[in-house]
Amino acid sequence: MSIRGANLLTLDGMSREAILDVLDTAESFFEVNQRTIKKVPVLKGRVVASLFFEESTRTRLSFETAAKRLGADVVSLAVASSSVKKGESLRDTISTIDALGLDAVVLRHRSSGAALQVSRYVPHVRVVNAGDGQHQHPTQGLLDAFTVRQILAERHGVVASVSGSSLFEGLRVLIVGDIRHSRVARSDIAAYSALGAEVKVAAPGTLLPPSLEGWPVTVSSDFEEALAWADVVGLLRLQHERGTGSYVPSLSEFTSTFGLTATRVPLLKPDAIVMHPGPMNRGVEIDSDVADLPQSVITRQVANGVPVRMAVLYLSLAEKKEL
Amino acid sequence: MTHHEERQDRQRGLAFVVKSQLLTAEDVSRAMKRMAHEVIERNQGLDNVTVVGIQRGGVAIAEQLATLLGGIGQVAVPVAALDVTYYRDDIGEHPLKGASMTTLRDDLTNRTVVLVDDVLFTGRTIRAAFAALADWGRPTAVQLAVLVDRGHRELPIRPDFVGKNLPTALSESVRATLDGVWLGSGVAR
Numbered sequence: 148m149s150i151r152g153a154n155l156l157t158l159d160g161m162s163r164e165a166i167l168d169v170l171d172t173a174e175s176f177f178e179v180n181q182r183t184i185k186k187v188p189v190l191k192g193r194v195v196a197s198l199f200f201e202e203s204t205r206t207r208l209s210f211e212t213a214a215k216r217l218g219a220d221v222v223s224l225a226v227a228s229s230s231v232k233k234g235e236s237l238r239d240t241i242s243t244i245d246a247l248g249l250d251a252v253v254l255r256h257r258s259s260g261a262a263l264q265v266s267r268y269v270p271h272v273r274v275v276n277a278g279d280g281q282h283q284h285p286t287q288g289l290l291d292a293f294t295v296r297q298i299l300a301e302r303h304g305v306v307a308s309v310s311g312s313s314l315f316e317g318l319r320v321l322i323v324g325d326i327r328h329s330r331v332a333r334s335d336i337a338a339y340s341a342l343g344a345e346v347k348v349a350a351p352g353t354l355l356p357p358s359l360e361g362w363p364v365t366v367s368s369d370f371e372e373a374l375a376w377a378d379v380v381g382l383l384r385l386q387h388e389r390g391t392g393s394y395v396p397s398l399s400e401f402t403s404t405f406g407l408t409a410t411r412v413p414l415l416k417p418d419a420i421v422m423h424p425g426p427m428n429r430g431v432e433i434d435s436d437v438a439d440l441p442q443s444v445i446t447r448q449v450a451n452g453v454p455v456r457m458a459v460l461y462l463s464l465a466e467k468k469e470l
Numbered sequence: 471m472t473h474h475e476e477r478q479d480r481q482r483g484l485a486f487v488v489k490s491q492l493l494t495a496e497d498v499s500r501a502m503k504r505m506a507h508e509v510i511e512r513n514q515g516l517d518n519v520t521v522v523g524i525q526r527g528g529v530a531i532a533e534q535l536a537t538l539l540g541g542i543g544q545v546a547v548p549v550a551a552l553d554v555t556y557y558r559d560d561i562g563e564h565p566l567k568g569a570s571m572t573t574l575r576d577d578l579t580n581r582t583v584v585l586v587d588d589v590l591f592t593g594r595t596i597r598a599a600f601a602a603l604a605d606w607g608r609p610t611a612v613q614l615a616v617l618v619d620r621g622h623r624e625l626p627i628r629p630d631f632v633g634k635n636l637p638t639a640l641s642e643s644v645r646a647t648l649d650g651v652w653l654g655s656g657v658a659r
């Protein structure tokens with residue numbers, strides 16, 4: 148199912164073609180972002196509401212920048228100073244905002260399934276999930292895949308937008324850390340495996356989901372072996388706000404068993420790509436020095452967020468919706 | 471057209487069925503040389519001239535024009551590609567098409583831009599190109615060169631340099647490349 152004229156709620160079950168459609172479109176917006184005037188009028192007159200019921204720095208800034216660079220108007224809700232604090236329900240908040248005349252909602256919420264719920268409240272509005280609980284963070288999965296493809300295309304001297312999924316064939320991706328609570332892990336796994344990469348996860352048993360049935364992954368039995376195996380290492384944030392702390396004996400215990408520490412860096416392939424969705428807990432899942440190594444592409448991930456989200460908003464909003 | 475572009479056209483349900491060939495590669499080559507001389511005559515040289523080809527059909531023609539200009543004038547003429555997809559006025563009325571790359575980097579302020587396309591039809595692509603060009607500064611002048619002018623303008627736009635004027639019916643379509651010009655049916659615009 149393509150995201151053209153549709154909502155983007157999850158990457159789970161999204162086809163390779165639909166993902167490539169976003170990545171290829173994002174390449175053209177990447178070029179727009181290199182210009183002096185980084186703006187095109189393609190969504191002129193459309194209204195995008197940015198509703199973040201959970202705190203966020205990069206995702207929110209990135210989505211709002213993306214919408215503005217497409218010429219859309221952005222209305223944003225600061226939850227801390229809104230009626231949500233007075234106990235207004237999600238449904239009532241959405242209908243209030245809807246009455247102002249919206250074309251799209253970008254939603255971040257602590258509850259898994261919130262984006263799907265909102266899409267049912269306002270079926271005439273496109274809904275883009277910017278992270279819902281432990282469920283999905285689709286644009287993070289897309290921008291991670293975009294970043295990997297761009298780096299590999301540069302190395303191989305090919306044009307990313309015409310390389311399709313070929314650079315993912317046989318690619319080994321290791322995802323490390325709090326798989327259990329991570330929506331980023333779920334979206335990353337869906338994206339990489341749909342594109343043809345081989346995905347392995349590494350985590351303490353308590354931070355793996357109760358069942359991995361149906362997940363297109365294998366579980367690493369030896370973290371250090373897996374580090375040597377991987378072409379791409381995706382680290383995840385230990386999520387204190389979701390009580391992850393109680394799933395590990397101590398943070399230093401986690402770091403010594405599953406952290407990407409300076410002493411483990413020599414195990415990596417020399418051209419391994421180290422990723423982190425941010426915000427980083429420096430010294431917990433990644434050593435501060437490691438985060439600043441050339442293999443680390445963390446700032447590039449942030450920069451690529453804008454063109455990828457431009458592609459998502461463009462494809463979702465510019466094509467007429469089939470109702 | 472590359473294999474990738476042909477695949478995209480098929481996905482969009484576009485197919486060009488040839489009815490007749492109107493110009494051969496040699497005819498096109500002569501027309502291109504004439505247009506190159508006209509550009510130089512009109513601008514009294516090539517100082518400050520930048521050639522900009524509109525994706526996708528205009529790019530190869532722009533590159534050839536810049537090569538011919540450079541050969542005649544004995545100077546390197548800058549040439550770049552411009553994609554106008556995101557500036558069109560019919561977004562959402564057709565299935566979205568993927569944008570091709572824009573390679574234009576230089577500020578166009580105080581340059582004379584020779585905008586190049588394969589076929590001039592309704593003029594809407596050229597309008598979109600004007601909107602796009604404005605983001606690269608304020609050129610001294612913009613001149614329009616097209617390999618084929620097939621008529622049916624919907625906007626007050628006229629070309630400065632024309633390879634071939636070709637009266638057509640609205641239902642017909644034209645494919646114009648450096649390899650020749652064909653009349654056909656199937657692709658409206």
